[in-house]
Amino acid sequence: MTDRRDPSRRDFLAASAIGLIGLARGSEKIDGDLLYVGTYTAGTRSEGLYLLRMDRRSGNLQRIGSVDAGPNPSFLAIHPNRRVLYAVNELEQYEGRATGAVSAFAIARDTGALTRLNEQPSEGGAPCYVSVDRSAQVVLVANYVGGSIALLPIQPNGALDPAAQLVQHTGTGPNAERQAAPHAHCILPDPSNRFALAADLGADRVFVYHLDLDGKSLRHVEGEGGDAVMRPGAGPRHIAFHPKLPLVFVANELDFTVATLRFDAERGALSPLETHSTVPAGWTGTNYPADIHVASTGRSLYVSNRGHNSVAVFSIAESTGALVLAQVVSTEGDWPRNFTLDPTERWLLVANQRSDSVVVFGRDPDNGSLTPTRQRIAIPSPVCLRFPGS
Numbered sequence: 001m002t003d004r005r006d007p008s009r010r011d012f013l014a015a016s017a018i019g020l021i022g023l024a025r026g027s028e029k030i031d032g033d034l035l036y037v038g039t040y041t042a043g044t045r046s047e048g049l050y051l052l053r054m055d056r057r058s059g060n061l062q063r064i065g066s067v068d069a070g071p072n073p074s075f076l077a078i079h080p081n082r083r084v085l086y087a088v089n090e091l092e093q094y095e096g097r098a099t100g101a102v103s104a105f106a107i108a109r110d111t112g113a114l115t116r117l118n119e120q121p122s123e124g125g126a127p128c129y130v131s132v133d134r135s136a137q138v139v140l141v142a143n144y145v146g147g148s149i150a151l152l153p154i155q156p157n158g159a160l161d162p163a164a165q166l167v168q169h170t171g172t173g174p175n176a177e178r179q180a181a182p183h184a185h186c187i188l189p190d191p192s193n194r195f196a197l198a199a200d201l202g203a204d205r206v207f208v209y210h211l212d213l214d215g216k217s218l219r220h221v222e223g224e225g226g227d228a229v230m231r232p233g234a235g236p237r238h239i240a241f242h243p244k245l246p247l248v249f250v251a252n253e254l255d256f257t258v259a260t261l262r263f264d265a266e267r268g269a270l271s272p273l274e275t276h277s278t279v280p281a282g283w284t285g286t287n288y289p290a291d292i293h294v295a296s297t298g299r300s301l302y303v304s305n306r307g308h309n310s311v312a313v314f315s316i317a318e319s320t321g322a323l324v325l326a327q328v329v330s331t332e333g334d335w336p337r338n339f340t341l342d343p344t345e346r347w348l349l350v351a352n353q354r355s356d357s358v359v360v361f362g363r364d365p366d367n368g369s370l371t372p373t374r375q376r377i378a379i380p381s382p383v384c385l386r387f388p389g390s
Helices: 009-025
Strands: 033-039 049-054 061-067 073-078 084-089 101-107 114-121 125-132 138-145 148-153 165-168 184-189 195-200 205-212 217-220 236-241 247-252 257-264 269-277 288-294 300-306 310-316 323-330 336-341 347-352 357-363 370-378 382-386
Touching: 033 073, 061 370, 084 114, 084 125, 101 125, 125 184, 138 195, 148 184, 148 217, 165 217, 195 236, 205 236, 205 269, 236 288, 247 269, 247 288, 257 288, 269 323, 300 336, 310 336, 323 370, 347 382, 357 382
Parallel strands: 073 125, 073 382, 184 236, 288 336, 336 382
Antiparallel strands: 033 049, 033 382, 049 061, 073 084, 084 101, 101 114, 125 138, 138 148, 138 184, 148 165, 184 195, 195 205, 205 217, 236 247, 247 257, 257 269, 288 300, 300 310, 310 323, 336 347, 347 357, 357 370
């Protein structure tokens, strides 16, 4: 969460048009991997969305341009065809209503330049997460303030229709400051694209929904199983699916743990298995895990730690999925938010929000360990990193 402005819709669109023209005019065909960086703009020097080039041989990052994509284009998602980018505008007010927005941008094939397609209200305050279903029919959004999730249909050109459904979460937790109400923080389709899982920090719950693409709707899985009720005060934030085993990993923000859940993909049912700390034994400072990712091999899990300012590296047992904390490496910056593996998975990149930096680590493909590279680039208040090809 951060301080936010509440610009009018006219100012929002006018500012975006200026930024898009500037990027398009200065763009040439790009060699190397493109990387988009979502940021917070309110109270910062950020220009909005940034486009970087990464040299996959050296890990070097180069800034290509930026786009004024409206206020707080923080979290990003890429259409499966790699030709459209979606960004939440993390606001509590939009067009005078208590809602944020979601913006859609076409990605130029040769240059990566962005052209605005449209934007729609997220129908809830401070949208903080966006994902696309695997068949690219809908966008799913988590609204932190108010604790709701929204489903927005995708048009053939990638633009967004108004929300077809808004689902209100319920529930609270024992942390009076952070859990007095539900706070949806993440929503993702499962690998089968039949379900969607939503982590709610305030409710201490991972909700499970049937994903009805024909009806453009979400239906809560009722009955035995279904949702995962997390440890009281855990504060589930982000989730990641194992690529081979029926497991879901959950980064818990409030008790700085990672939880392993078994996922029954036939019934849409979650069941807790184990929990591990994301910091070394004996450490007692303030820490809030943020993002979580699993390598495509299924042998390594990564969690970013805000406060401890590190990435925790877990090895994953090949047959059981059991976790072992193998390494905790400094992010060489302050308040790491989202991070990502590049398309080759030879590099891991971290967005350090408070120190205004994106830092590159080398990654061992065999054991998943990370090594500092001294490669970094200054980007104001970075939040989310997305490679179109990953």
